[in-house]
Amino acid sequence: MTKPTLYLHIGMHKTGTTFLQNILGRNREHLLENESLFFPDYASVLNGQLTTRSGANSGHGAFTHRRRQAAIHQRIIDDCNRLKPKSVLISSENFTIWRRKVTAKQYLSRFQYFDRIVVILVLRRQDRWIESYYKQLLDGFIDFEIRSIEQFCEDLDEQLFDYKKRFQPWCDIVGANNFRVGSYDDIISGPGLTTWFCDELGLSSASREFLSSQDAPQYPSASGLNSFALRLLNKLVITNKETRTKIVRDLYNAGEVENFDLLPKHVAENLRDKYKTSNDWISKNWIQTKTPEFSEWKALHYTDTPTPNTQHANLIKKLDALADSIEQHCGPSARALAFRDLDKILATNGSDTNFPQRIKTVNDDLRRACKILQARLANSSKRFLIADLSRQLKKVGVSLWRRLNG
Numbered sequence: 001m002t003k004p005t006l007y008l009h010i011g012m013h014k015t016g017t018t019f020l021q022n023i024l025g026r027n028r029e030h031l032l033e034n035e036s037l038f039f040p041d042y043a044s045v046l047n048g049q050l051t052t053r054s055g056a057n058s059g060h061g062a063f064t065h066r067r068r069q070a071a072i073h074q075r076i077i078d079d080c081n082r083l084k085p086k087s088v089l090i091s092s093e094n095f096t097i098w099r100r101k102v103t104a105k106q107y108l109s110r111f112q113y114f115d116r117i118v119v120i121l122v123l124r125r126q127d128r129w130i131e132s133y134y135k136q137l138l139d140g141f142i143d144f145e146i147r148s149i150e151q152f153c154e155d156l157d158e159q160l161f162d163y164k165k166r167f168q169p170w171c172d173i174v175g176a177n178n179f180r181v182g183s184y185d186d187i188i189s190g191p192g193l194t195t196w197f198c199d200e201l202g203l204s205s206a207s208r209e210f211l212s213s214q215d216a217p218q219y220p221s222a223s224g225l226n227s228f229a230l231r232l233l234n235k236l237v238i239t240n241k242e243t244r245t246k247i248v249r250d251l252y253n254a255g256e257v258e259n260f261d262l263l264p265k266h267v268a269e270n271l272r273d274k275y276k277t278s279n280d281w282i283s284k285n286w287i288q289t290k291t292p293e294f295s296e297w298k299a300l301h302y303t304d305t306p307t308p309n310t311q312h313a314n315l316i317k318k319l320d321a322l323a324d325s326i327e328q329h330c331g332p333s334a335r336a337l338a339f340r341d342l343d344k345i346l347a348t349n350g351s352d353t354n355f356p357q358r359i360k361t362v363n364d365d366l367r368r369a370c371k372i373l374q375a376r377l378a379n380s381s382k383r384f385l386i387a388d389l390s391r392q393l394k395k396v397g398v399s400l401w402r403r404l405n406g
Contacts, residue, residue: 004038004080004088006114007201009059010170011093014132014221015122015184016193021059021091022216023194030210031089035203038085043072059092066102068110077113088114089201096121096166098159099143104169117178119170120200123282124184125294126161126275127268127301131261133160135221138230141244146234149262153271161271164278171286181286185293223259225315226251229322232338238330247325254321255314261303268302 011017024031024039031037043062058064062072080088094100095107111117123129134152137145147155158165171179180200187196198208222230229251238244276297283295292298319339327335 003113003115004085005116005118006111007087007089007118007120008095008108008111009089009091009120009197010095012096012122012124012129013093014129014136015093015124017059017091017093017122019216019218020193020197023211023214024089024091026214026216027211030207031203032083032085035201035207036086037201037203038079038083038088040076040079040088040090042075043069043090058094060090061092061094063090063110064092064094064097064100064102064107066100073110073113080113087201098156098166104167104173108170108173117174118180118200119174119178120180120182120197121167121170122182122184122187123163123294125279125297125301126163126271127263127297128185130160130271131263131301132221134262135227138227138234139222139248141234141238144234144237146231148231150264150267153263153267161275162278163275164282176285179286181282183283183287183291183294186289186291189293222252224262225255225259225318227262228315229318232319233322233326236326236330236334236338243329247322247329250325251318251322255317261301263302265300265302268300272297272300 009017009020025041028039028041031039040060043060044058062069076088076090108117130153131149134145134149137143145152153160167181182196182200184193187193190196191199192212194212194214195208198211203211230248233244233247233251238247276295279295279297283289283291287294323335323339326338
């Protein structure tokens with residue numbers, strides 16, 4: 001029996017992966033009947049950390065665990081023997097999570113059943129990609145993230161941004177002809193994401209047109225304003241997902257829907273200077289088509305100065321809503337702990353350097369409230385002191401976890 005070809009869509013995050021998964025997931029029967037393409041309806045792991053974005057998931061996330069999930073892999077083999085498809089599609093951006101100590105060789109060795117594996121990867125220019133990914137980490141409290149975007153980029157650098165080094169092992173194993181790479185921004189400005197993806201899967205023109213005509217939910221990143229507040233919230237290390245989700249939704253529902261960028265100009269310039277040559281190489285050797293949005297760096301993505309009055313007043317509304325929600329769900333001691341480092345958060349926001357100075361003039365009431373709450377904590381009952389100690393121990397645990405995981 002001829003074994004099917006496996007198309008392995010590995011991401012990256014924030015390049016339309018969930019959008020594609022939703023489109024394809026709604027049309028599983030069409031793909032199987034008309035294209036003999038099997039797109040499993042299992043192995044999807046709803047990410048409990050991302051429940052602030054209802055419906056968002058990481059595709060076939062069960063295939064990306066550190067340890068091979070034998071039952072899931074056996075199930076897909078059984079289904080292939082029963083359905084006899086020509087090809088199989090597995091899609092999860094979690095294949096590209098940099099912290100997981102699983103190599104491309106280890107991942108691909110789990111799919112030895114298939115005679116041929118085609119890896120599909122969508123990249124985005126570093127300065128355009130990192131802000132949306134960073135905001136997603138803050139939103140889901142993934143890896144206990146509390147750093148400013150500037151510190152985040154400095155700490156991780158090549159682990160995130162050196163695409164050639166990160167993904168060359170995938171290419172070496174499957175071969176250049178089976179390693180399909182696209183540039184997200186060039187695809188969006190050109191054929192469109194669904195059309196491009198259907199072409200990479202080798203679908204018929206009828207299926208391509210049918211799928212490209214459909215729409216699916218999109219999950220935008222948290223706004224710049226919400227990102228400041230999320231850093232305050234994340235310092236509490238709230239491990240109860242339901243409680244944290246309620247607080248984050250209260251935050252998002254407060255104030256106006258406004259946004260500004262976070263990435264400082266000098267960080268964007270450093271990314272260009274360091275990775276332009278590498279991106280040129282990727283464009284010529286992996287993508288093999290002109291990718292001006294990926295390789296030419298004509299216009300950098302970095303922060304502009306926020307509009308002072310509206311933006312600042314709106315941030316105060318959001319911080320007030322966050323403080324009230326924290327106190328409602330976690331108590332006054334948690335509220336005081338969250339806002340203890342407000343000055344530090346604003347001073348290291350990774351954005352406009354004048355922002356902390358301007359906000360001081362409109363944030364006096366909130367600061368006074370914080371001092372009152374901190375004084376209340378200092379003179380509180382043993383219950384609040386125990387809560388404080390417990391959170392400090394959690395912070396030590398977070399620090400230890402980061403050290404152990406690179």
